[in-house]
Amino acid sequence: MNPIAYLTQHPEIVLYHGLLALSGVVAVGVLLHLFYQRRSSSAIAAWLMFIFILPYVAFPLYLIIGIRKRKNRYKKESVLPNSAKKSKLTPDAAGNPLGNGPLYDAALNARMELFFDASEAYTALMHAIENAKTSIHISIYILKYDTIGKSIIGILTKKAKAGVQVKLLIDSLGSAPLYLLQYRLKKLRDAGAEVEFFMPIFEMPFRNYINLRNHRKIYIFDDQIALSGGSNISREYFAIPKRKSEWEDIMFLIEGESVESFFEIFASDWRYASDKKLAFNPPKEVKKADIYAQIIPSGPDMQRDTLYETLLSAIYGAQEKISIITPYFIPNDSLVEALIIASHRGVNVTLVTPKEADHAIINLVRCSYMRELEEAGAKIYLYEKAMLHAKAIIFDERSAMLGSVNFDNRSLFLNYEVAAFVYSDKIIAQMLSWTQMLINNSSEGTKKASDARRVFENLLRIFAPQL
Known part of the structure; x- marks a missing residue:
């Protein structure tokens, strides 16, 4: 029988071999990209095994979550703080794992407080918001609409109505329920606050990789004080009063030159999400400082790890x-x-x-x-x-x-x-x-x-x- 006629009568054979060939092309394409990115041998082995088992699931998943450094025209600009250009003293090199490089010179700070207790961290956060005079900038991964989240949104609404510039940056995947139900933020927005979601899940499809999330927690007040650490905004982190189920975490407050580094990381993220630039207003009064700190961002917006x-x-x-x-x-x-x-x-x-x-x-x-x-x-x-x-x-x-x-x-x-x-x-x-x-x-x-x-x-x- 003519081979062409035979294949015409048995299209399932064509489909089978076509899918088999496509699987090979997919595997080679992913492998070449992994090599191009100089990924680790363990990462290469994991992806190849996944492609071998479920090739038609693995390939689209690789396009979504397998790329960690973004190199296209929609890429978020690299974080390059202007504060790095200033001449700063550095601690003894023996205790400074970064060395005295131009980007991460240690900054001097007048005050630093640690909060190991959730109630103390919550009190410090609320106090900073209540006492802000000109600006409040917050970047958060998870913001739940529970009692703690509502209280934070409520006081931010109050400050926005009073004329304070409030900018809230929320990760769209970490805070997916709030992203999907944004009517909960209507009062805050109507009060004049600006709210942006980082890499919106259903918007800008060519800019977004769902696997690259903004896990930073940054709170900046009047460009003078910054709070950071591991706590998100929800009852698990800031339960008042303290509960047995409350998570153990650590937050810190810093006042001094390092605030500018936090600001510029926030400003870079904010520009990516809103296409708006922010300017830092340094404090006029310079306080005596003796606490060295180096603020280091990491992620897809950094050229190096x-x-x-x-x-x-x-x-x-x-x-x-x-x-x-x-x-x-x-x-x-x-x-x-x-x-x-x-x-x-x-x-x-x-x-x-x-x-x-x-x-x-x-x-x-x-x-x-x-x-x-x-x-x-x-x-x-x-x-x-x-x-x-x-x-x-x-x-x-x-x-x-x-x-x-x-x-x-x-x-x-x-x-x-x-x-x-x-x-x-x-x-x-x-x-x-x-x-x-x-x-x-x-x-x-x-x-x-x-x-x-x-x-x-x-x-x-x-x-x-x-x-």
Whole structure:
């Protein structure tokens, strides 16, 4: 029989081989793009396995969530703070993992306060809003329309009516219910406040990658005071009065030169969302300052993975102690290796993480990394009270990192984040005391696992780059 006639009579054969050929083209295309982006071997293996199993699901998903650095005409401009151009003093290079580069010179600050208690953080936030005279700029990942969210929206509405410039930037995926039900923001907008959603889910389809979310938490008041940390706006973070189910987190207030760095990160995000530029108005009065801080943004709007490089440098440079507090511990191989080498060098490596994270998949994937670290001599503490959502790392009791950054691939390579490296004996002493409190309320060590479970846990590491 004529081959063409045969194929005409059996179109299912043409369809089968056509889909098979298309699968091969898709796999090669994704592989070439992964190589072009110089992705890690684990990321390449994860995507290729996904494409092999479900090629027609994996390919569109890769286009949505697989790209982490954006290089097209809709790309958000890189964060390049004007404050970096100023001449600043820097702390002793031995305690400064960033070095004295031109972009992240340490800024001097007159005041810095830490808030380990949710009620204190909420009080500080409300006090700052109530006392703002000219401007309030807020960037948030999750804003729930619960009792806490309503109270914040209510007072912002009041300040907008009083003539204060209120600008609220909300991540559209993190706050999806509010994004979908925007009538809840009508009074705030009618009062004169400007509200924008970062990467709206159903708008600007060629600008948006649903996997690249704005996880930064920034509050700026009158261009003089900034609040930041890990807390979103909802009852889980700011329950008043304190409840047992309330999450443990850390926020900080800073006053000084670092406020300008926070402002310029916010201004860059705001321009991307609204196409409007903002200008910083520095305070006229210069207060005595002695607290050094370096504000480091990370994410798709950065040309390099500066924060990741900083963490690696700080881990390799540590001489005595590294204390990591994080809700999600899913590092890449380089970070794990750096921590293991640090432990072998005699550095006291400590990890404090929740006994049960708020995502079941996280509990499974993290186990392999924690066991590997524990076997290398590190101490693992599982916090047994409410969900531990705080993010902080202390190096040699000389410097500390805190902010919105989790110790995982998503925070370090996908999300828009911001962290502060702080150099202050007083601040670090407070953080050490808080860390010890967490350890006192934790169980030490991971549970013993069967060989079968270990194999399963190690298998899940293939999917770690996407979490």
